[in-house]
Amino acid sequence: MKLPTENHSITALIDKHHESQQGRPRPHMGCSLLGHPCDRWLWLNFRWAMPEQFSGRMLRLFRRGHNEEVTVIDDLKAIGVDVFDMKEGQHFVSFGSHVSGSLDGLIGGGVPGAGENQGHVLEIKTHSAKSFSWLTKNGVETAKPMHYAQMQVYMHGSGMDRALYVAVNKDNDELHTERVKYNQTEAEALIMRGQSIALSQELPDMMPEAKPEAFTCKYCPALGFCHQTFKPGPEIARNCRTCQHSKPTKDSTWQCLKWDAEIPLDAQYEGCEQYQEHNALGAF
Numbered sequence: 001m002k003l004p005t006e007n008h009s010i011t012a013l014i015d016k017h018h019e020s021q022q023g024r025p026r027p028h029m030g031c032s033l034l035g036h037p038c039d040r041w042l043w044l045n046f047r048w049a050m051p052e053q054f055s056g057r058m059l060r061l062f063r064r065g066h067n068e069e070v071t072v073i074d075d076l077k078a079i080g081v082d083v084f085d086m087k088e089g090q091h092f093v094s095f096g097s098h099v100s101g102s103l104d105g106l107i108g109g110g111v112p113g114a115g116e117n118q119g120h121v122l123e124i125k126t127h128s129a130k131s132f133s134w135l136t137k138n139g140v141e142t143a144k145p146m147h148y149a150q151m152q153v154y155m156h157g158s159g160m161d162r163a164l165y166v167a168v169n170k171d172n173d174e175l176h177t178e179r180v181k182y183n184q185t186e187a188e189a190l191i192m193r194g195q196s197i198a199l200s201q202e203l204p205d206m207m208p209e210a211k212p213e214a215f216t217c218k219y220c221p222a223l224g225f226c227h228q229t230f231k232p233g234p235e236i237a238r239n240c241r242t243c244q245h246s247k248p249t250k251d252s253t254w255q256c257l258k259w260d261a262e263i264p265l266d267a268q269y270e271g272c273e274q275y276q277e278h279n280a281l282g283a284f
Contacts, residue, residue: 015056025051027265029198031101034190035149039204042197047241050221065126069104072124072166082108093157097195098252103154121154121163132169136176140165149190151180156187199248203280236281240268244276
């Protein structure tokens with residue numbers, strides 16, 4: 001007998017549970033985002049202007065990706081790869097000016113095809129069958145430029161000059177691996193871009209190719225904000241980071257210009273009675 005599919009169904013209740021556990025936006029400019037093509041979206045995202053609320057199904061997919069990391073690391077260890085993974089301690093890299101990130105793992109040696117003691121940054125990603133096919137045909141640099149950028153920044157922060165990219169096809173468990181070489185020029189450019197966006201008090205321009213039907217824009221939470229496709233546009237979230245009185249600093253803190261004080265992280269999520277929407281946001 002088929003179970004009911006209404007809101008009281010098992011699926012709906014599980015999804016509702018995950019949605020209720022949804023965390024707050026990350027406080028930093030994550031390294032995983034530095035390869036995103038749109039400066040404006042990075043700025044809005046860092047300012048928590050339009051925090052994404054994911055469905056329960058999407059949150060379960062994120063969990064699957066996280067769980068896959070453990071499985072891949074166990075498999076790598078089983079074939080003799082020396083992996084220092086998240087279970088053994090957080091691998092965190094920080095570049096100042098709010099740009100930082102955490103690694104899936106670090107490898108001390110044992111990667112087939114590399115020198116015995118050749119270190120690697122480890123990056124693990126899950127893919128749909130379509131995405132996986134595109135990746136295997138074109139390589140990570142072309143097929144997944146954000147993943148490639150993420151590895152460049154992690155190599156720069158960890159002192160490694162190689163990365164191991166492990167991709168898992170979620171449909172059939174097929175694996176694809178690549179070794180990626182460190183490019184200092186690219187890594188430094190990505191970090192400087194992130195720092196510049198994070199510290200800016202001005203809303204960046206849209207990408208030259210931006211238009212409502214463009215893939216990057218079409219599924220972006222800021223679609224209505226940038227292209228005014230909705231009347232009125234999406235509501236700007238009220239918090240310290242969208243307030244005219246706040247200012248990000250180079251030491252990765254936030255300063256309130258109204259009260260002349262550093263803003264604690266917990267307070268940033270709420271704002272205060274003196275909240276005034278940032279001029280760059282109010283213009284829209």
